[in-house]
Amino acid sequence: xxxxxxxxxxxxxxxxxxxxxxxxxxxxxxxxxxxxxxxxxxxxxxxxxxxxxxxxxxxxxxxxxxxxxxx
Numbered sequence: 001x002x003x004x005x006x007x008x009x010x011x012x013x014x015x016x017x018x019x020x021x022x023x024x025x026x027x028x029x030x031x032x033x034x035x036x037x038x039x040x041x042x043x044x045x046x047x048x049x050x051x052x053x054x055x056x057x058x059x060x061x062x063x064x065x066x067x068x069x070x071x
Contacts, residue, residue, distance in 0.1 A: 004044055004045075004046065005044065005045040006042045006043065006045075007043045007044075007048070008040065008041070008043075009023050009024070009041055011043075012043045012048065015045070015048070018057075031056065032048075032056070032057075033047040033051050
């Protein structure tokens with residue numbers, strides 16, 4: 001049995017090559033599998049890998065204040 005790997009917000013952002021703001025946006029929406037440890041958010045790599053595999057991290061266009069689509 002291998003020990004469970006846990007990631008912080010910063011580590012998850014690096015792991016998925018995304019910004020920390022994206023991670024926090026996912027947390028606000030409740031779309032990313034996460035665990036609250038005190039005041040901190042932690043993520044299990046096994047859960048994240050499965051979530052990504054199932055399409056959970058798919059990019060969706062977002063409109064900015066001018067109504068233009070962003071990446």
